[in-house]
Amino acid sequence: MKILAAMSGGVDSAVAAARAVDAGHEVVGVHLALSRQPGTLRTGSRGCCTIEDSMDAQRVASRLGIPYYVWDFSERFKADVVDDFVAEYAAGRTPNPCMRCNERIKFAALLEKAVALGFDAVATGHYASIVIGPDGQRELHRAADWAKDQSYVLGVLTAEQLAHCMFPLGSTPSKAEVRAEAAERGFTLAQKPDSHDICFIPDGDTRGWLADKVGAEPGEILDRSGAVIGSHEGALAFTVGQRKGLNIGYPADDGRPRFVLEVRPKQNAVVVGPREALAVGELAGSTFSWAGRAPDAATTPFDVEVQVRAHADPVPAIARLAPHATTGAPELVIRPAQPIEGVAPGQTAVIYDGTRVIGQCTIDRTVSAAPVPV
Amino acid sequence: MAVYLDHAATTPMRNEVLAAYVAALAIVGNPSSIHSFGQQAKGMLESARETVAAALGVDPIQVTFTSGGTESINLAIKGLFWSRAPRNRILATRAEHHATIDALEWLERHEGAVIDWIPVDALGRIDLAALEAAMGDDVALVTTLLANNEVGTVQPVAEVVRIAGDVPVHVDAVGALGQVPLPAGLAAVSISAHKLGGPVGVGALALARGSVVTPLIHGGNQQPYRSGTQDVAGAVALATALTLPHPDVAALRDRLVAGVLAAVPDAVLRGDPVDRLSSNAHFTFPGCEGDSLLFLLDAAGISASTGSACQAGVPEASHVLLAMGLDEPTARGALRFTLGHGSTDADVDALLAALPPAVERARAAGLSG
Numbered sequence: 237m238k239i240l241a242a243m244s245g246g247v248d249s250a251v252a253a254a255r256a257v258d259a260g261h262e263v264v265g266v267h268l269a270l271s272r273q274p275g276t277l278r279t280g281s282r283g284c285c286t287i288e289d290s291m292d293a294q295r296v297a298s299r300l301g302i303p304y305y306v307w308d309f310s311e312r313f314k315a316d317v318v319d320d321f322v323a324e325y326a327a328g329r330t331p332n333p334c335m336r337c338n339e340r341i342k343f344a345a346l347l348e349k350a351v352a353l354g355f356d357a358v359a360t361g362h363y364a365s366i367v368i369g370p371d372g373q374r375e376l377h378r379a380a381d382w383a384k385d386q387s388y389v390l391g392v393l394t395a396e397q398l399a400h401c402m403f404p405l406g407s408t409p410s411k412a413e414v415r416a417e418a419a420e421r422g423f424t425l426a427q428k429p430d431s432h433d434i435c436f437i438p439d440g441d442t443r444g445w446l447a448d449k450v451g452a453e454p455g456e457i458l459d460r461s462g463a464v465i466g467s468h469e470g471a472l473a474f475t476v477g478q479r480k481g482l483n484i485g486y487p488a489d490d491g492r493p494r495f496v497l498e499v500r501p502k503q504n505a506v507v508v509g510p511r512e513a514l515a516v517g518e519l520a521g522s523t524f525s526w527a528g529r530a531p532d533a534a535t536t537p538f539d540v541e542v543q544v545r546a547h548a549d550p551v552p553a554i555a556r557l558a559p560h561a562t563t564g565a566p567e568l569v570i571r572p573a574q575p576i577e578g579v580a581p582g583q584t585a586v587i588y589d590g591t592r593v594i595g596q597c598t599i600d601r602t603v604s605a606a607p608v609p610v
Numbered sequence: 611m612a613v614y615l616d617h618a619a620t621t622p623m624r625n626e627v628l629a630a631y632v633a634a635l636a637i638v639g640n641p642s643s644i645h646s647f648g649q650q651a652k653g654m655l656e657s658a659r660e661t662v663a664a665a666l667g668v669d670p671i672q673v674t675f676t677s678g679g680t681e682s683i684n685l686a687i688k689g690l691f692w693s694r695a696p697r698n699r700i701l702a703t704r705a706e707h708h709a710t711i712d713a714l715e716w717l718e719r720h721e722g723a724v725i726d727w728i729p730v731d732a733l734g735r736i737d738l739a740a741l742e743a744a745m746g747d748d749v750a751l752v753t754t755l756l757a758n759n760e761v762g763t764v765q766p767v768a769e770v771v772r773i774a775g776d777v778p779v780h781v782d783a784v785g786a787l788g789q790v791p792l793p794a795g796l797a798a799v800s801i802s803a804h805k806l807g808g809p810v811g812v813g814a815l816a817l818a819r820g821s822v823v824t825p826l827i828h829g830g831n832q833q834p835y836r837s838g839t840q841d842v843a844g845a846v847a848l849a850t851a852l853t854l855p856h857p858d859v860a861a862l863r864d865r866l867v868a869g870v871l872a873a874v875p876d877a878v879l880r881g882d883p884v885d886r887l888s889s890n891a892h893f894t895f896p897g898c899e900g901d902s903l904l905f906l907l908d909a910a911g912i913s914a915s916t917g918s919a920c921q922a923g924v925p926e927a928s929h930v931l932l933a934m935g936l937d938e939p940t941a942r943g944a945l946r947f948t949l950g951h952g953s954t955d956a957d958v959d960a961l962l963a964a965l966p967p968a969v970e971r972a973r974a975a976g977l978s979g
Contacts, residue, residue, distance in 0.1 A: 264905075303908065303909075307901055308901070349976075353902060
């Protein structure tokens with residue numbers, strides 16, 4: 237097959253490209269330029285898309301004897317990922333920019349371009365597996381190494397996209413093995429630190445970066461009854477579930493710690509309450525997709541496991557499609573068997589059947605498992 | 611079958627140059643040494659300097675060997691700017707090479723230079739009226755390409771010199787020397803060996819008598835304006851390259867242009883259709899991303915360019931095309947084909963066969979990037 241290997245300059249995509257070459261495919265390496273003013277050098281383990289990353293990727297391509305190109309997706313990246321990230325935060329939601337990038341750049345703009353230019357598939361260094369299901373259709377599954385599994389951030393992939401994806405690292409037992417393989421292949425990037433955090437915020441200071449973009453105005457901290465119990469320097473600096481940094485000068489009536497329950501950007505208000513109020517008994521979103529085959533009767537409740545963050549544990553749940561109470565639009569409604577914490581609108585809920593990704597939704601609303609005491 | 615249509619990026623080293631270069635590399639001796647080895651090296655170096663000087667119409671003392679075009683341009687621009695203080699304005703077109711643009715922007719940020727960017731017309735030619743209007747006693751220098759390296763348009767440098775009067779004019783002749791004659795009255799001329807069939811890493815700056823530049827590199831004063839042990843073999847190679855006539859590829863280029871316009875009827879030839887570098891053909895292909903086209907042609911064995919090669923290979927809409935008034939989507943569909951020594955009819959045939967399907971496919975991929 238003709239394979240486009242997306243090469244970030246990191247160790248995973250380098251080994252993925254190498255494995256695609258070893259498998260006998262005709263491979264071309266492509267580095268995505270996502271910023272018009274890329275940093276020149278890596279600092280610590282953060283960030284990606286620097287000149288250094290591009291050169292690291294080029295050295296690997298050269299060693300593999302494959303052609304290598306840099307394609308500019310900086311405009312699309314800014315519009316679809318960076319601006320979306322800012323807008324979502326400004327709306328009081330908690331987005332995952334890596335999922336947006338997968339959904340709109342890597343497995344959309346890049347994949348469409350690759351297919352149009354004659355490639356059969358795009359290979360990436362993601363830790364996830366593609367399995368041919370009993371009906372012959374492609375299924376997305378967790379990687380062999382659950383600690384590195386990235387099926388969550390690939391949950392947005394549809395059947396059409398999965399048809400053109402290749403994840404050569406999916407069956408690798410561990411990341412250490414990938415590094416060892418990179419070293420064996422003579423890649424100088426074998427010990428390059430993992431990139432993490434958000435690639436377009438190079439110093440890792442997400443709050444400061446957002447405050448620059450969105451602005452920060454002092455506002456009020458409310459309890460669940462709406463009473464003002466404190467003030468803050470900018471609502472967007474808070475995340476649902478946050479405990480520290482509230483600086484409310486006196487304890488709650490019951491003496492227990494308070495947590496951020498909700499961020500209301502329009503009011504510039506932060507709502508706090510007891511820990512049990514964080515527990516969510518239901519979550520739902522009307523922007524959903526199926527990773528491959530859709531459930532046979534999605535309006536009938538079906539058993540799943542739900543995962544709400546990249547590194548959260550999956551928990552048993554029941555899912556179904558149901559019309560939204562006011563709009564009537566179909567909504568993916570997920571009820572965890574036990575209430576879960578750490579869920580905020582804007583996050584993505586990915587549902588699994590064992591190791592298989594069934595689909596996902598962007599969470600629009602949550603229902604607290606602990607109603608406000610009257 | 612590999613077809614190389616990117617001679618403006620770099621052109622293969624000529625056999626005569628390679629032979630002279632290798633022979634000179636085998637000679638031991640620092641030309642600054644006083645003994646016989648040094649004297650032999652010095653003899654070869656100065657003989658090369660004479661040849662380069664003759665080719666540029668100056669005396670040997672006026673030639674400074676450098677590490678290439680970019681260093682020559684930096685030495686000319688920064689050196690003239692500093693030596694002509696307190697004059698602080700520099701006039702340049704918006705369609706200069708990055709070596710010039712970045713040097714000017716650096717002077718602007720760090721040295722208090724004021725850059726007057728002179729517009730170019732739709733063909734990429736400098737607006738002489740705007741240049742004339744911008745002239746003044748506070749102008750340190752005027753700098754321009756001899757011909758645009760991307761779209762090939764020859765600049766009216768003789769007119770620029772006339773308008774500049776007493777103000778020094780620097781010409782970036784890196785991509786045009788041998789194809790366009792140098793007019794009289796220039797203060798400084800930058801050239802590079804690897805565009806002429808010589809090696810990368812060798813260039814020269816020719817300065818008029820009376821032109822003074824402040825050096826960029828300090829050390830042993832091996833040359834008045836540039837320190838560092840001199841590269842004898844590089845100088846010999848540059849001199850040898852300058853003795854070779856520039857390949858006559860104008861007719862082949864004309865066939866390439868006509869063929870492309872026939873094969874892809876909505877392709878647009880950019881730059882001046884007549885008054886252009888004889889080696890250059892530059893087009894925009896509507897609805898195509900230049901890097902898609904480049905990739906598809908490369909896969910078909912044909913090496914072209916989207917414009918001037920740049921850092922990390924990141925393709926961007928060309929500043930030259932934007933300066934010529936093209937909108938960004940149009941500018942992103944640019945592809946440059948440049949011919950040189952060794953270019954054949956078969957090369958052009960191969961391009962004309964590969965181009966239509968590549969354009970069709972690139973159009974399907976669209977401007978998705």
